[in-house]
Amino acid sequence: MTRVFSGIQPTGHLTLGNYLGAMRRWAAADQHQADALFCVVDLHALTMDHDPARVRRLSRQAATLLLASGLDPELCTLFVQSHVDEHARLSYLLECVATDGEMRRMIQYKEKAAKEAARGRSVRVSLLTYPVLMAADILAYGTDDVPVGEDQAQHVELARDLAVRFNQRYGHTFTVPRATLPQVAARVMNLQEPTRKMGKSDESGLGVVYLLDEPDVVRKKVMRAVTDSGREVVYDREERPGLANLLEILAACTGGNPEALSGVYESYGALKKDTAEAVVEVLRPVQERHRDLCADPGQVEGVLRDGAEKARTIARPTVDAAYRAIGLLPAASDTGAAVGAGTETGAGTDTAVVLNTAR
Ligand code: AMP
Ligand code: TRP
Secondary structure: OOEEEEEEOOOOOOEHHHHHHHHHHHHHHHHHHOEEEEEEOOHHHHOOOOOHHHHHHHHHHHHHHHHHOOOOOOOOEEEEHHHOOHHHHHHHHHHOOOOHHHHHOOHHHHHHHHHHHHOOOOOOHHHHHHHHHHHHHHHOOOOOEEEOOHHHHHHHHHHHHHHHHHHHHHOOOOOOOEEEOOOOOOOOEOOOOOOOEOOOOOOOOOOOOEOOOOHHHHHHHHHOOOOOOOOOOOOOOOOOHHHHHHHHHHHHHHOOOHHHHHOOOOOHHHHHHHHHHHHHHHHHHHHHHHHHHHOOHHHHHHHHHHHHHHHHHHHHHHHHHHHHHHOOOOOOOOOHHHHHHHHHHHHHHHHHHHHHHHO
């Protein structure tokens, strides 16, 4: 069965971009068709300035919203990254396979580091190595498919490269994963700045629809969306990004096609109104389920506890195999077979090395 893994960072309130680009597919398709794991990647939330209490709160909220958006613990595994040590264990090994140049080429790193540099600030080392941790998230589970939005495609590509390189150097250990992108809304744009991604760490929040925004707030944000000059409703991502974004959001919410929808509308106002209502309707059931789940926090905790246990069982053998393949000596408490093999084949060579150095 295909193995699917994806994650979401608890760095801000989840947005319509997260939902249309990733979460909705996880619930509607992935969990039914594959052996799927979904993870609140809290270690990733420590790569930029953070407030410990806020990360804790947002981690719980992200898990609750994932359940509210339809993830079913009977069908998939939902857990928090820091509850499973295998991610950090494997990340270090992959740091010994990845190169500095490779890390510095990552678009997201370049953008964030440049922004901090402009303010005279340096970034955390973990921001540079974050794609390696993400690769570890993916490779630890023998993942085939990684359903993400377009912004993550480069990181998944890196995970592929690292898997191939590790396998070539140290023997076949990892499945080589690939990114799967949604057909519409792979990149939902900020409503105020439609050339920028709708991201959860936005400073003003005016151009960002959050999953927990009240219907009236959603309507206001969509009605105030920046559109392009001109009158005709046409679908052109390059020349008319504001309009294209609304058409894509409407298409994603109603199951339509942005190109076809552009022919239906004669005015921007009518398009905005329908888009606002479509978004409100898509969010309504998610918000209702979220409210119910908040009334029963024990339920979410139980799901996360069982999820972490299941995830550990899956990741452990792969990460242990990677430790052995790369040349780390198994501890005596590991299985007898592994220790036996290690001492037999390794002892002679090790002694020779020690003697050589001593001379
Ligand atoms: P993040 O918010 O960076 O943790 O992203 C979690 C998931 O949501 C990833 O698969 C992203 O690619 C996806 N995602 C985030 N923002 C957007 C967006 N504006 N449009 C489409 N997908 C997005
Ligand atoms: N880096 C991803 C993001 O910002 C989140 C993430 C972390 C992830 N680990 C992952 C996504 C593994 C898919 C698979 O969206």
